[in-house]
Amino acid sequence: MASTEQDPLLLLRQSIASGSAIMPTASAEASAPEVGLSLATHLTFTSPSRISLPIDTPTRFVSNETPVDLRSIYFAWLNREVAIPEYNSFASQLNQDLGGKAQVHKFAYIEKLDLITWLEGASEESECIKPLAGDKDGSASAAAAVLAFKGTVVPPIGSTLGRSGKGTLDPRLASIYNSERKMGDRNSALRGIKPTDFSHVRKLAAVFMTKKPLHPSSSNISSSPAIASHQKQKRPDPIILLSPSASSLLRMTNIKSFLESSQYVPPNSLSASSSTTANMLHINRLMKDIDANRPMRFILVEGIEQFKPEYWNRVVAVFTTGQTWQFKNYKWSNPTELFRHIPGIYVGWRGEQPPESVRGWGHRVMNVAVDRWKNPGATTVDSSRWRDREAVDGIWKVIESNMRAKGWKRDQAPSSI
Structure with missing residues (x-):
């Protein structure tokens, strides 16, 4: 290979x-x-x-x-x-x-x-x-x-101009392709497909780095092999767990619209059910206090089948309906212990009291209220749902605050939570 x-x-x-x-x-x-x-x-x-x-x-x-x-x-x-x-x-x-x-x-x-x-x-x-x-x-x-x-040029299916013989491109078509302007991408524009060795730049920069140390102990660092630790590390994607309960207001069918577009639609409505039937999906969100330059990708799942132990260090929120059977196979099956490590989020109708179990878990479970859906038969988003954005912003604020506290950074995730 x-x-x-x-x-x-x-x-x-x-x-x-x-x-x-x-x-x-x-x-x-x-x-x-x-x-x-x-x-x-x-x-x-x-x-x-x-x-x-x-x-x-x-x-x-x-x-x-x-x-x-x-x-x-x-x-x-x-x-x-x-x-x-x-x-x-x-x-x-x-x-x-x-x-x-x-x-x-x-x-x-x-x-x-x-x-x-x-x-x-x-x-x-x-x-x-x-x-x-x-x-x-x-x-x-x-x-x-x-x-x-x-970058693969694919001639039109069924074209008689594409090939003049088996495995040979028609000369007329080849002439047209050769006259095309190659646009390229960020890899070819910045460095090409062949890696370039810039190790000589480090030697030239070493003189200036030793003259102006950025830290009292930088003189020791500059002469140490630990400089290799500055290489960029890939940060794993954070995970959000949803409730698999049929009574949950947020399911895989409508969670993307809610968290990305700040628009709530019922999970069984036409506009939501047609969006996805997957048991996992991902959404993007810019977390300014963690990485202001690029959005973070979040993985959303309902079940934890084949959930590896190290995945729990990446879980940043758990949506719940207050039913404790949801946590049966979790790393922490006791809700009080679970929400001591991971923030919980309960989403219910505005004007209704959350379940007694949610109230009993205290401040570790965020209570979010959304307006009822006025027209269950509508196929478009209700334009009057301006308060959904306030609810969604509050959820992301809690998630981001917890991530910062747990040690999420621009290029790394916490080793334990």
Whole structure:
């Protein structure tokens, strides 16, 4: 996997971007027909040229310090819209069909979300994908991923001008492509796809840094290998847990509209139910007191199936309806203990008292009131709901204040909460 042309992840992402066929086959021959995953020995990519890779090829996607094989990556992509319980059931069935010859990796839902987001081209970075060999800072991998998704020229389907022969671009069309102006992206404009070594700049700057120390102990730091600690670290995404209760005013169908657009719509309304059917999603919010330059991405989930222990350090809020069964499988199943570590949020109708259980948990659970929905049959947002923004701003203020107190920073997350 030293070259990008043979890298399974980049080939898969490029094929998805171009809409070209991806076929599990029983051999690497060009005429091999498509077979089921349980019978396949190779995964064949048909664009830009036909390439067949062994289906058990390890990829750069790492889970628990173990590379995930190509079969598992492709299986996760095929089941990208399937909920985690169904996905695990399908994976178990495929493992039975394989008869012990191999095992399909079962992704945790955070890993699956990270993988699908990268394959779709919605993100150029991934916590779980290692750089290509020889690409220490990941710049070449990121640039190759951008080119794989955006830089492939795909002739119109069914065009007779596209090819003058098998594998040969028509000269007239090639002349047109060569006359196009290449726009490039931030990677090619700033540094190109080949990493540039700027280590000599450090030597030139060392003279000025020693003359003007920024800290009394900087003289010791300047001569220490600890200068490598200044390298940029990737901050994990914070997590918000929602209540899975059917009586909750906020569900996966309307939470994005509420927290991102400051507009409340009922979870079962047409405008909300058509927005998403996923069991996880992410929203973006600029937290000025933590990072004023870039929005933070928050992951929203209802259940905690396959929730790793370290994920709890990233949970920044828990929405609740006051029903204690919601916390049965949480790290802290006792509500009093839970809300001592993580702020709780209860959203109810304006003018109604919150449940007795919520009142009993005290100030650690924020009580938020929203106006009732005036027209249950409406398909558009009620323009008179101007007080929703006040409620949403209050929620984000509590979340941001707690994150700062727990140690969230521009480039790092707390190690414990």
